[in-house]
Amino acid sequence: xxxxxxxxxxxxxxxxxxxxxxxxxxxxxxxxxxxxxxxxxxxxxxxxxxxxxxxxxxxxxxxxxxxxxxxxxxxxxxxxxxxxxxxxxxxxxxxxxxxxxxxxxxxxxxxxxxxxxxxxxxxxxxxxxxxxxxxxxxxxxxxxxxxxxxxxxxxxxxxxxxxxxxxxxxxxxxxxxxxxxxxxxxxxxxxxxxxxxxxxxxxxxxxxxxxxxxxxxxxxxxxxxxxxxxxxxxxxxxxxxxxxxxxxxxxxxxxxxxxxxxxxxxxxxxxxxxxxxxxxxxxxxxxxxxxxxxxxxxxxxxxxxxxxxxxxxxxxxxxxxxx
Numbered sequence: 001x002x003x004x005x006x007x008x009x010x011x012x013x014x015x016x017x018x019x020x021x022x023x024x025x026x027x028x029x030x031x032x033x034x035x036x037x038x039x040x041x042x043x044x045x046x047x048x049x050x051x052x053x054x055x056x057x058x059x060x061x062x063x064x065x066x067x068x069x070x071x072x073x074x075x076x077x078x079x080x081x082x083x084x085x086x087x088x089x090x091x092x093x094x095x096x097x098x099x100x101x102x103x104x105x106x107x108x109x110x111x112x113x114x115x116x117x118x119x120x121x122x123x124x125x126x127x128x129x130x131x132x133x134x135x136x137x138x139x140x141x142x143x144x145x146x147x148x149x150x151x152x153x154x155x156x157x158x159x160x161x162x163x164x165x166x167x168x169x170x171x172x173x174x175x176x177x178x179x180x181x182x183x184x185x186x187x188x189x190x191x192x193x194x195x196x197x198x199x200x201x202x203x204x205x206x207x208x209x210x211x212x213x214x215x216x217x218x219x220x221x222x223x224x225x226x227x228x229x230x231x232x233x234x235x236x237x238x239x240x241x242x243x244x245x246x247x248x249x250x251x252x253x254x255x256x257x258x259x260x261x262x263x264x265x266x267x268x269x270x271x272x273x274x275x276x277x278x279x280x281x282x283x284x285x286x287x288x289x290x291x292x293x294x295x296x297x298x299x300x301x302x303x304x305x306x307x308x309x310x311x312x313x314x315x316x317x318x319x320x321x322x323x
Contacts, residue, residue: 081154
């Protein structure tokens, strides 16, 4: 077995600086907001894994169904020697792609990218054990900056799964897709998962489950600020809300202050005032239609080669090729 290697391009100090900058920008803006990336500390990541198994949360199951049916076709069309996964790679979905590329007899390398060095290290070790012939190199980095530092030794397939692209605002998506295209050579491929527009009721239930796991996940971001920035958010005094924005076609996760509160964020030297009922936006999750996906990929320099949906038509995988 080849011993997996970790390439560190994003340190704990980088993460701390980014959190301070994001928190200052969002908490002093009107209306207030936080970047969804800070939802995923160790506790948040564990809660999100629970969310993916909830009956209301269809996305993970739908995407996995598509991959079970089409992974080999993806492997044949991409003809990739390297699988680059933006987001830590030890899940069943990752393995479906690795197995298909191995069956296609092109697979040489697995390059997962994630901001968490500990999560990435564990993922790389697990993959290296089960795929001993692979060159496994984990890259500690922030996917929003594109693919800086990702090797180009073999033809690459970049996988960005789970609908995570919907967490980026339109201008952020455009910058991200353009940066990924800039890192690829003509003919290399991007596989991207997108949740699709559907009924408001179905969408809201997926982000406000009956068991309250998503509410706990959302409020945990305040615990992150309390711990990392020496803040004093009264976490339980904020209520989780999931709101469908029909004009933008996205879900917004928000935290509502149930009473007026003055929050000190000592690490930033900030005092943040919340009025009763004021809401803090913690995540946007855009939903897509095929034309929108095709057009955004095209503007960034990709051609949409294939579009697959699950049987219910709730989620899509798009295979795009760099022009």
